[in-house]
Amino acid sequence: MKEERYLWTLLKRFEHTVKAFSHLLLIAGNISGYILFQTPQ
Known part of the structure; x- marks a missing residue:
C-alpha cells in the first residue's frame, strides 16, 4: 500500500x-x- 502511494506521488510529480x-x-x-x-525578409 505504501509503495503504491509512492508510485502515485511519483506519477503526479512526473x-x-x-x-x-x-x-x-x-x-x-x-x-x-x-x-x-x-526580422525583415
Missing part, C-alpha cells in the same frame, strides 16, 4: 514536470516565432 516543460516549449516557440516575424 505529470507536473511534463506540463511545465510543455508550457516552456510553447513559450519558446512563441518567442522564436515572434523573432522570425520581426
Whole structure:
C-alpha cells in the first residue's frame, strides 16, 4: 500500500514536470516565432 502511494506521488510529480516543460516549449516557440516575424525578409 505504501509503495503504491509512492508510485502515485511519483506519477503526479512526473505529470507536473511534463506540463511545465510543455508550457516552456510553447513559450519558446512563441518567442522564436515572434523573432522570425520581426526580422525583415
